[in-house]
Amino acid sequence: MKKTLIVLFVLSIQFGFSQTTADFFNKTDxxxxxxxxxxxxxxxxxxxxPSGLDELLRIASKIKVDKSKTTTYQAFYINAYNLAVIKGIIDNYPTKSPLDIKGFFDKNTYALAGNKITLNNLENNILRKNFPNEARFHFVLVCAGLGCPPIIATAYRPTVLEKQLQQQTVKALNNPDFIKVKGEKVQISQLFEWYKVDFTHHGSEIDYINTFRKEKITEGAKVSYYPYDWRLNDIQ
Known part of the structure; x- marks a missing residue:
């Protein structure tokens, strides 16, 4: 009888965990x-x-995710980052830019998966540090500025995360407003300058960009970085 109760208890914990995770993804969507x-x-x-957003962050604060379950871990923290950014904006809304909010990226914390964490720590320590070869994170983490790749109107989910990462990266790197090619010159986002190490594991930044482009940038093109647009990605 005792063994049966223990098994039922363990199963109830596992079921509750999976339900909470699924609930988070569904409600985020x-x-x-x-x-x-x-x-x-x-x-x-x-x-x-704000009740819908607050509920999502309450759920996110209690979720436990295991790094060994890669797609669930990554999908959770990508969604959590984007939701936390939105929370940071509405707590100070109206505002013209996330940079107008003191400590927006490096001081203000959010309760996620049982820990209090800043946006910078989430991006750099939870995602980039644990998955150093996954530069596509930069095209799905949305910082609330117009210089970021656009936020999508759907949740990132473990079952389709690879497709979503690929789709958003291809979309960004084929966007003429994001990658500005003029003959032998190309202007690219300061994102590539700030996180150059992420994009140059196997070549140059252009080599990385060309991996996802339909029209390849010519080898030897002169590269420069255009200023990041920090204006708020607000619906007008």
């Missing part, structure tokens, strides 16, 4: 579909009714 359009966020509507 519904939230983003409601408040995101054309790569921009309707901060005004969220500010008026």
């Amino acid at each position: 519904r939230f983003l579909k409601t408040h995101v359009s054309n790569g921009r966020v309707d901060y005004k509507s969220i500010k008026k009714k």
Whole structure:
């Protein structure tokens, strides 16, 4: 009888964990579909009714994710980052830029998976440090500035994460407003300058970009970085 109770207890914990994780992804998906359009966020509507976002972050604070379950771990923290960014904006809304909010990336903390963490720590220690060969994170983590690749109106999910990472990276690196090619000159986002180490494991930044481009940039093209656009990605 005791063994049966122990087994039932363990199963209930496992079931509750999986349910919570699934609940997080499903509710995140519904939230983003409601408040995101054309790569921009309707901060005004969220500010008026923040209960949906607050519920998501409450769920995220209690979830435990194991790094060995790679896609679940990555999908959770990508979504958590984007939701935390939105939370940071609406807590200070209206604002013109995340940079106008003191400590936005490096001081303000969010309760995620049982820990209090800043956006910078989430990006650099939870994701980049643990998965140093996955530069595609940079095309799905949305910092609330227009210089970021656009946020999508759906949750990142473990079962389709590889497809989503690839799709968003291809989309960004084929966007003429993101990669600006003029003859033998190419202007690329300061994102590549700040995180150069992530993009040059097996060659140059252009080698990395060309991996995902339909029209390849010519070898030897002169590279420069255009200024990052920190204006808020707010729905107008």
